[in-house]
Amino acid sequence: MPICCAAIDAVGNVLTEDGGIILGLHAAGEVVGGVHGANRLGGNSLLECTVFGTIVGQKIPVKASKRSAKIPAAPHALNEKLEMRSVSYAELETHNTPEDCWVALHGTVYDLTEFAEEHPSGPGSIYNLAGKDGTEAFAIVHNERMLADFTEDRIGNLELGK
Secondary structure (H helix, E strand, O other), rough: OEEEEEEEOOOOOOEEOOEEEEEEEEOHHHHHOOHHHHOOOOOOOOHHHHHHHHHHHHHHEEEEEEOOOOEEEEEOOOOOOOOOOOEEEEHHHOOOOOOOOOEOOOOOEEHHHHHHHOOOOOOHHOOOOOOEEEEHHHHHHOOOOHHHHHHHHEOOOOOOOO
């Protein structure tokens, strides 16, 4: 019994039993078996995964996200002293649902409602911080410079003190 479940062509198209291309179905990595078959040692297919994953990824049209349509922030955006309104902790705490999700990060309040679903690790980590100061949790995983991509999502400056 073979361990692979798909045959592919040189560009990752999944093939039917008679060698025809199944439109819209692509495969890469261990799902296609590889040159080692049942005797594959862990890690040996990493290069195959990378190569075929790249080939397939470059040919598949990717739907543009809502965020990608925005004009990118200027490189100096974090250093700008923009006039923004003050947001109290009490106001921040009222924006604590998936439909209305504000999070304070490094003293700035962001509306992350639209971005949450696009967050690479899923919306849960953002929803857990909705209506709160998420600086500590954010800083564990992210660099503060990443916030330059969210200039248009800034609501204001978090007021000091609770």
